[in-house]
Amino acid sequence: MPFTPQDFRSQLQLDGARPNLFEVSFVFPLVPGISNTLASQKTSIFCKAAQLPGSTINPVIQHYFGRELKFAGNRVFSEWTVTIVNDEDFIIRNAFERWSNAMNSHVGNLRNPSMISGDGGYQVDADVWQYGKAGDKIKNYKFIGMFPIDISPIELDWGANDTIEEFAVTLAYQWWESNTTERTTAQN
Numbered sequence: 725m726p727f728t729p730q731d732f733r734s735q736l737q738l739d740g741a742r743p744n745l746f747e748v749s750f751v752f753p754l755v756p757g758i759s760n761t762l763a764s765q766k767t768s769i770f771c772k773a774a775q776l777p778g779s780t781i782n783p784v785i786q787h788y789f790g791r792e793l794k795f796a797g798n799r800v801f802s803e804w805t806v807t808i809v810n811d812e813d814f815i816i817r818n819a820f821e822r823w824s825n826a827m828n829s830h831v832g833n834l835r836n837p838s839m840i841s842g843d844g845g846y847q848v849d850a851d852v853w854q855y856g857k858a859g860d861k862i863k864n865y866k867f868i869g870m871f872p873i874d875i876s877p878i879e880l881d882w883g884a885n886d887t888i889e890e891f892a893v894t895l896a897y898q899w900w901e902s903n904t905t906e907r908t909t910a911q912n
Contacts, residue, residue: 741854741862748774748806750850750870752819754838755826763819770816772890773807774852777865777900803894804867810878810889820875820893827871847871847898869898 748771752760784797808816826836827846839846847869854863874894 739857742857745855745857746774747771747853747855748850749853750848750867752823753826753846753848755819755822755836756838760819763815766811766816767808770809770811771806772809775804776852776854776863777804777867778802799899801897801899803873803896804870805892805894807890807892810891817875817878817891820872824872824875850895850897864903866901867895867897868901870895871897 747768749764749768751764752767754760779799780802781799782797783794786793786795810817823846826839828835835846848871850867850870852865852867853861856862872893873896874892876892876894878889878891
């Protein structure tokens with residue numbers, strides 16, 4: 725046998741990173757009707773699922789004498805999805821709905837002027853922190869220029885007893901940086 729369980733255990737010296745030790749933080753943009761400070765605070769507490777982002781570089785394919793040659797192309801950044809626990813005050817849900825509506829209103833197909841001005845307007849930066857079992861921050865990803873592109877429905881059901889509502893929000897962003905990549909923005 726090429727290795728033993730003891731070999732694996734001896735290499736996993738810190739008992740492995742745990743997917744349930746994380747925090748998401750961002751500040752909602754200034755939109756009329758959004759209590760952005762309270763919504764941001766509650767999001768850090770009620771964001772129950774997220775992801776550490778992946779990394780994709782698309783290949784550039786060039787055909788040459790019947791062969792397919794691949795070269796490194798441009799990096800693409802997939803959308804990021806978070807799952808939020810919904811409280812009866814709907815503060816987080818309302819903040820996402822107002823943010824989305826300010827980017828493109830439901831009826832008028834218009835952008836709120838507050839979403840045009842300022843640094844990024846409707847775009848904000850966000851962080852996801854991975855914690856170690858001792859409570860220390862061990863990994864950080866910063867999403868640059870993030871905004872919501874999909875707010876999922878909340879399923880209502882007479883048979884859904886003893887549960888709390890949840891909804892997902894899918895966000896687009898320009899790029900991500902981590903504490904192990906070169907940062908072009910201010911470091912936290």
